[in-house]
Amino acid sequence: MAESLEHSWQLDPKDAVELQRELRTRIRLQPLDKPIRFIGGADISFNLYSDVFYAGIVVLDYATLEVVETAFHTETVTFPYIPGLLSFREIPTLLKAWAKLATKPDVTMVDGHGIAHPRRMGIATHFGLVTDSPTLGCAKKVLTGRIAPVGKEAGSVSPIMDKEELLGYALRSRLRSNPVYISPGHLLDPESALAIARHCLRGYKLPEPTRRAHEVVNEFRRRETAESSDEDNPTG
DNA sequence: GCGACAG
DNA sequence: ATCTTGTCGC
Numbered sequence: 001m002a003e004s005l006e007h008s009w010q011l012d013p014k015d016a017v018e019l020q021r022e023l024r025t026r027i028r029l030q031p032l033d034k035p036i037r038f039i040g041g042a043d044i045s046f047n048l049y050s051d052v053f054y055a056g057i058v059v060l061d062y063a064t065l066e067v068v069e070t071a072f073h074t075e076t077v078t079f080p081y082i083p084g085l086l087s088f089r090e091i092p093t094l095l096k097a098w099a100k101l102a103t104k105p106d107v108t109m110v111d112g113h114g115i116a117h118p119r120r121m122g123i124a125t126h127f128g129l130v131t132d133s134p135t136l137g138c139a140k141k142v143l144t145g146r147i148a149p150v151g152k153e154a155g156s157v158s159p160i161m162d163k164e165e166l167l168g169y170a171l172r173s174r175l176r177s178n179p180v181y182i183s184p185g186h187l188l189d190p191e192s193a194l195a196i197a198r199h200c201l202r203g204y205k206l207p208e209p210t211r212r213a214h215e216v217v218n219e220f221r222r223r224e225t226a227e228s229s230d231e232d233n234p235t236g
Numbered sequence: 237g238c239g240a241c242a243g
Numbered sequence: 244a245t246c247t248t249g250t251c252g253c
Contacts, residue, residue: 111243141243
């Protein structure tokens, strides 16, 4: 029986890396054990130079890709942005939004990488481990791995490889857009992650879960930012 | 030693 | 990650 992993998020970068090496042994890459009815999209937004984070999670009906639920949370973060340690900066806030969801999605797409990470512990993987739920990562830039050029046609893919290990796929999600990088997070395998990402394409560069999460969390941040501004500068 | 480096 | 309108190209 799988267990959800509990651990501190207040770590020094060195300890965070050590924890990643331990958590790595818990990753399970496998097909889903049940059909997908709901898919989640998770994203973080913040004002430039600010450490006030806004987390948003959307739940979409997998068949129609319509948003059926949203949850948000905002708080101040302290962990710095360090490539390879993104999860320690963003996951705590995401978890508090996750806790507010009435419907936990069957699989969640996280903005960033899954196992396409130097220690296989990208934010999507880490999020899947701590929530004990299937996840995949959708990133806009490469972090690690070798990738042969992706075909120009929409739908073209090229594997993300580290030596002989398949980490995920670069996917040309639409014509004339740079590829997105899809990798399994936890409780999913590379092929399933790719199939899910493709299912979620609707003519935009980003798959719907990530695209909609980014959209609603930005609306949330701008709304909240405007409110606190009003309190300091009442207009009427 | 040098270059790369998710959000 | 975020700020931003128009503009060039397919």
